[in-house]
Amino acid sequence: MMRLDHGIERGRRIQIILDGERVDVFEGETLAAAMIEQSSAFRRDSNGMARGMFCNMGTCGECTVTLLPGGQRVRACLVPAQVGMDVTRD
Amino acid sequence: MTDHYDVAIVGGGPAGQAAALTLDDLKLKTVVIDEQPQAGGQILRQPPQSFRIPGWMEDRTYAPLVELLRRFEARTSIHWIGSHSVIGLRREPDGLFALTICSPDGLRSITAARVLIAAGCQDLAVPLPGWTLPGVYSAGGMQALLKAQRIVPGEQIVLAGTHPLQLLIAAQLVEAGGGVAAVLFSQPHGTMLKAGIRNSLRAFDRLSTAFPAVRALATLRKHGVKVLYNAPIQAICGTDRVAAVQHSGGEIACDAVGLCYGFVSQSSLPRMMSAKMRRAGPAGGWATLCDEWMQSSIQGLYVAGETTGVAGANAALASGNIAGFGIGAELGAISRDEAARRVARHRANRRSLLRFARLLDEIADPRPFFPALRDDTLVCRCEDVAFAQIGPVLDGRSANAVKLVTRCGMGLCQGRNCEPTLLRLLDNPNDPGFTARFPARPVPISDLAT
Amino acid sequence: MGGGLIGCATAWRLAREGAKVTVLDSGDFGMGASGQNAGSLHFQLERRFLENGDALAEQATRTAALNRLAISDWSSLEADLATNLHITMNGGLMVAETAEECALLELKIARENAEGLRTRMIDGHEARQIAPYLSEAICAAGYSPDEGHADARLVTHAIAIAADKTGALLRPRCRVQSIRRVCREYVVRTAAEQFAASQILIACGAWTAHVAAMLNLHVPLFPVGLLMNATERVAQVVPHLVQHVGRRLSMKQTHSGNLLIGGGWPSRMALDAEGRFTLYRPPAVIEASLRGNLRVAIDVAPMVATINLVRSWTGITAISADQLPIVGEIPAMPGCWVAGGGSAFTLGPTFARLIAQSMSGTKCEELEIVAPSRFAHLNSFMGQ
The missing domain is CATH 3.50.50.60 (FAD/NAD(P)-binding domain)
Structure with missing residues (x-):
């Protein structure tokens, strides 16, 4: 995983909580992008196999995560990271 | 309101x-x-x-x-x-x-x-062994990560499939500083050329549209990226994430794969x-x-x-x-x-x-090159439905009937990924496919309740 | 005729006894209401029987004997078929939120107990002990220890496989074009084949009346479009069947983790070019039904609020002129049997077993309450 750093100015650095841990991300990048920076594995399927994002355009649902404390289930590839977000992949 | x-x-x-x-x-x-x-x-x-x-x-x-x-x-x-x-x-x-x-x-x-x-x-979702491993993306999804997020999801990326767009994506990745291990075309170079020549007259006025692919090839050559033809991808290997791809001519180590069979x-x-x-x-x-x-x-x-x-x-x-x-x-x-x-x-x-x-359709035609499915290859990613579960009910019944007994197409994507594969396996040109149901995208119950 | 739950199960029972049986369906087996319903195994008196006056409630109560048989049929079905149908009978709660609904529950349970069903009234506290996901607003529930659900996707499919193995001839995608009664036989024609039978069963769900028309018979079954909803898969949290005594709700969680939410909310039947109801296009979702159904679900189990809906689907079932099923031999047409008209998933295996038994010559008193003879007057000028 790599965020390219030349030829780009990203937004400000913010922190979100991802699976209970604070991680630095850039404001406005998608949750999926921020998560990929941590690991390409997003969840385990019913066979216990590791799974990641696939389509990155809101169609496949593979990147669905839960926003806390409300518990909303959202597609991470469509949702921009914002200050204070608490995201769990379970 | x-x-x-x-x-x-x-x-x-x-x-x-x-x-x-x-x-x-x-x-x-x-x-x-x-x-x-x-x-x-x-x-x-x-x-x-x-x-x-x-x-x-x-x-x-x-x-x-x-x-x-x-x-x-x-x-x-x-x-x-x-x-x-x-x-x-x-x-x-x-x-x-x-x-x-x-x-x-x-x-x-x-x-x-x-x-x-x-x-x-x-992107047309094409199942093959290992395609559900983390690090395998639709090529379009990978390109969107680059375009919109400026993220390259690997250091040794393989693009594989039949669609020439993968040349452009590979070129964009290397130009942005990403590492592309190889671009694998399932079809032989000659097939692509022949289709191009056979159709050169009707496409003559649009040849400029084909130039980006030519330029992309030059970019890839400059960066030393291998472009292999007649190298259909057969499987993606790894345990918890992508480690390599197997194609007909061998194995290539990689940490991300973009699948590019068309749209x-x-x-x-x-x-x-x-x-x-x-x-x-x-x-x-x-x-x-x-x-x-x-x-x-x-x-x-x-x-x-x-x-x-x-x-x-x-x-x-x-x-x-x-x-x-x-x-x-x-x-x-x-x-x-x-x-x-x-x-x-x-x-x-x-x-x-x-x-x-x-x-372009003719050049990129994926039909002769769909990878062989193994029994444990997931056809429906959402519901984890493997080919072994689908095979026994491919007995002339409809896509909706297969969906009912196997759950293939019942998940979050509403069958958008697996339907083309299932219709191909059923091979009945009159099958209307899955009945489209509300909602087109998942939506929280509380948003819908009165 | 009709490759649904009743048709396949009757064929399986008959073939096991050595009868020569053929099952015909215009489409794939199990694709009508047998596969489209949400799989409730409900043994408490249905809400729909309670909202239309005492007479209907009284009459419906007399089907309790069938419910008792159904409990035993479902309990043994997986063993009989040697397959897993995700049948769970962990109990069912029919909840109440108001004093009025509690009173209705009490009456209902008294009726059921009188007929030998072991339902009992529990208060809200006990209901939440059994089912912690229930809202604080639930003040009482009728509890049936036998209720539950089965995977409607699998049941008919598995029974069809069993029927096939037992020697029944299965003909999916073979539309019946005509039925004639010749002497004491029936001749059933499809595009490619012709079958002669001493007895026939019409178990075509909402199509039953159409098929019976081929014999110049009325069967007063009317198509009804219903709505069901499936959520994404979530961790197992609802092991019961949950219904509501005063509002339309049935809710359960599948083996795979989806919550299925329905309960008799209408959808809008499609019309053909002549403006008549058509069974050949799925009914349309009525937004008010969808919203109302999901509202009841949240009111009863607040935890469903944040879960995503992934699919609302509509299906067509059939309801009879008096709401009770129509199951048995048509008096005007000996050898012609009919089965359909509501509750036919829960009661399906039982209907099939009893029809098979009756067709083999052993009369079943349990079917008398649902016999077609109560509509014999409709065929006074029909048949032949």
């Missing part, structure tokens, strides 16, 4: 933008709805507004599209609703269309006298309306049938861009213009004769672009 418009356009890509500008010129109250926060479609998927990327999409390939996007964004009289999914579309007893749209902030309804669906396409239309909404569809080919999927004004079989429901069959962004732009004038004429904002005069050049342009699209 319900907002009413003359025209609601689903999709803010080139087709939706072009139609909206036309309709706005005709003084019709128009709204454009898109799942992305900003307009552009997948072809010009924009970075977050908090990013500054000098030279973004400056390549001349994209110039007409960027120009269109800038005009669209400057037009404040067009109502833009970004970050919203259209989850439902129906016709009310009074003849108006009602669209149910949702975002993480909740649900809204809008009504419109006419609807244009320009919802674009998605299929997003067809949920026209199918939900029971519009007449046709099997699109050769990649599969469903194209919505339409008349010369881009009106579907459902009166008042128009379609443009990839919804009518995947043909690329420039053809989408042309069809958006045609649809805009078609709707304008139907609503009395312009005479039919004047509309016909105004669309003449768009129709001619679209015809020649469709010829080129057919050439």
Whole structure:
């Protein structure tokens, strides 16, 4: 995983909580992008196999995560990271 | 609260933008709805507004599209609703269309006298052993990460499939500083060339469209990226993430894979309306049938861009213009004769672009190269339905019947990924595919409850 | 005729006894209401029987004997078929939120107990002990220890396989074109074949009346479009069947983790070019039904609020003129049997077993309450 750093100015650095841990991300990048920076594995399927994002355009649902404390289930590839977000992949 | 418009356009890509500008010129109250926060479609998927990327999409390939996007964004009289999914579309007893749209902030309804669906396409999902490992993406998804997020999801990336777009994506990745291990074409070089030569006459006027692929090849050569032909990918290996791909000629170590076998239309909404569809080919999927004004079989429901069959962004732009004038004429904002005069050049342009699209279809035809499925290969990613579960019920029954007994197509994506594969396995040209159901995208129960 | 749950199960029972049986369906097996319903195994008196006056409630109560048989049939079905149908019978709660609904529950339970069903009234506290996901607003529930659900996707499919193995001839995608009664036989024609039978069963769900028309018979079954909803898969949290005594709700969680939410909310039947109901296009979702159904679900189990809906689907079932099923031999047409008309998933295996037994010559008193003879007057001028 790599965020390219030349030829780009990203937004400000913010922190979100991802699976209970604070991680630095850039404001406005998608949750999926921020998560990929941590690991390409997003969840385990019913066979216990590791799974990641696939389509990155809101169609496949593979990147669905839960926003806390409300518990909303959202597609991470469509949702921009914002200050204070608490995201769990379970 | 319900907002009413003359025209609601689903999709803010080139087709939706072009139609909206036309309709706005005709003084019709128009709204454009898109799942992305900003307009552009997948072809010009924009970075977050908090990013500054000098030279973004400056390549001349994209110039007409960027120009269109800038005009669209400057037009404040067009109502833009970004970050919203259209989850439902129906016709009310009074003849108006009602669209149910949702975002993480909740649900809204809008009504419109006419609807244009320009919802674009998605990558054809092609199952093969290991394709569910983390690090395997649709090639379009990988490209969107680069375009809009400036993220390269690996250091040794393999692109594999049959569609020449993978050359462009690979070139964009290496130019941005990413590492591409190889580009694997399933088909032999000769097959691609032959298709190109055989069709050179009909594609002659569009050869410039093929230039980006030629330039991409030069870029890849410069960066020492291997481009292999006649090297169909057979499996992706790894335990918890991608480690290598196996192709017919050996194994290549990698940490990410982009699968690139072509594209299929997003067809949920026209199918939900029971519009007449046709099997699109050769990649599969469903194209919505339409008349010369881009009106579907459902009166008042128009379609443009990839919804009518995947043909690329420039053809989408042309069809958006045609649809805009078609709707304008139907609503009395312009005479039919004047509309016909105004669309003449768009129709001619679209015809020649469709010829080129057919050439590209032929070059990229994935059908002879679909990888062999193993018993444990998941066909339905959402419900973890393996080929072994599907094989025994491929006995002449319908796609809906296979869905019922196997759960294939019952998950979050509503079958968008697995339907083309299942229809291919069923091999019945008359199978209408899965019944399209509400909601087109998952939506929280609380948003829908009264 | 009709490759649904009843048709396949009757064929399986008959073939096991050595009868020569053929099952015909115009489409794939199990694709009508047998596969489209949400799989409830409900043994408490249905809400729909309670909202239309005492007479109907009284009459419906007399089907309790069938419910008792169904409990035992479902309990042994997986063993009989040697397959897993995700049958769970962990109990069911029919909840109440108001004093009025509690009173209705009490009456209902008294009726059921009188007929030998072991339902009992529990208060809200006990209901939440059994089912912690229930809202604080639930003040009482009728509890049936036997209720539950089965995977409607699998049941008919599995029974069809069993019927096939037992020697029944299965003909999916073979539309019946005509039925003639010749002497004491029936001749059933499809496009490619012709079958002669001493007895026939019409178990075609909402199509039953159409098929019976081929014999110049009325069967007063009317198509009804219903709505069901499936959520995404979530961790197992609802092991019961949950219903509501005063509002339309049935809710359960599948083996895979989806919550299925329904309960008799209408959908809008499609019309053909002549403006008549058509069974050949799925009914349309009625937004008010959808919203109302999901509202009840949240009111009863607040935790469903944040879960995503992934699919609302509509299906067509059949309801009889008096709401009770119509199952048995048609008096005007000996050898012609009919089965359909509501509750036919829960009662399906039982109907099939009893029809098979009756067809083999052993009369079943349990079917008398649902016999077609109560509509014999409709066929006074029909048949032949």
